């Protein structure tokens with residue numbers, strides 16, 4: 336296999352983990368970040384302690400200070416920034432991206448205000464030619480576990496078959512299985528929704544409920560994910576695959592998940608706003624965006640709406656969850 340040139344834009348948790356995987360697969364990775372101190376540490380100490388402590392970076396990862404230099408000649412451009420940054424970053428790189436390149440978003444959320452899925456945001460900024468060449472990664476992928484090379488699997492939602500096979504060839508190895516699907520909509524909706532429901536599962540942890548309650552709530556969450564996703568154009572198989580149930584389980588149960596941790600703080604009365612200010616927690620914005628999106632379509636999602644009231648209407652989480660169980664789950 337001949338090595339490819341890959342650009343990773345954003346050297347946070349996921350960007351650095353993906354760079355590590357791709358470089359260890361024999362490709363040359365140019366990693367760009369706005370955080371110059373992160374790039375300096377990558378260059379001088381072959382590490383990224385802010386985002387991926389304890390991982391010795393592969394020599395095939397080259398930190399670059401100039402975004403244009405990262406993108407130039409890359410077979411694959413990975414966008415690994417918070418969802419609200421995908422639009423502005425795509426606008427910035429739009430003059431640099433060439434038709435032959437594939438763009439893969441790994442952020443999980445919707446654009447605030449427009450409620451667009453992130454491949455739609457990429458298409459809007461990069462042009463119609465990228466309607467089929469821009470996609471998203473979904474599935475259970477906690478960055479630190481990925482960087483450690485434990486067996487795991489992700490799913491790539493990309494409309495163009497050749498492009499998704501290219502991404503699969505670049506990412507897949509003996510530890511990481513890469514599935515592909517043309518259901519970009521379903522992958523992106525599941526990626527958005529699972530963060531919301533992972534917060535609800537975290538509330539269970541914070542309230543000290545046991546595994547019975549959590550499994551009950553996860554089952555209800557999956558049913559809501561299915562209803563919302565199908566109503567908005569996703570496919571059933573995607574919900575019951577890696578992007579849906581797979582990612583819901585890992586995000587709702589992992590100690591590394593920031594969405595679950597924020598929910599735990601909601602449940603236990605911890606300072607969740609402080610945690611939100613200092614961490615990328617996509618579920619909060621996703622909850623608002625999905626609530627607005629489904630309201631406009633006349634859909635109801637009682638668990639998601641309950642969480643919305645806790646996050647945005649100061650409703651205490653213990654009372655809200657008890658009310659949800661009483662009113663909506665025994666109907």
Ligand SMILES: NC(=O)c1ccc[n+]([C@@H]2O[C@H](COP(=O)([O-])OP(=O)(O)OC[C@H]3O[C@@H](n4cnc5c(N)ncnc54)[C@H](O)[C@@H]3O)[C@@H](O)[C@H]2O)c1
Pocket residue numbers: 345346347348349350368369370386415416417418420424441442443444476477478479614615617
């Ligand atoms: N961490 C994970 O395990 C994981 C797994 C799968 C998907 N994701 C998704 O990937 C996305 C990024 O998550 P993360 O965990 O890597 O976040 P992170 O906070 O660790 O990293 C975010 C990166 O975005 C960069 N960034 C922030 N604002 C920017 C701006 N205005 N312009 C340019 N760059 C900017 C930061 O410098 C950093 O490199 C999220 O949507 C998340 O849901 C994360």
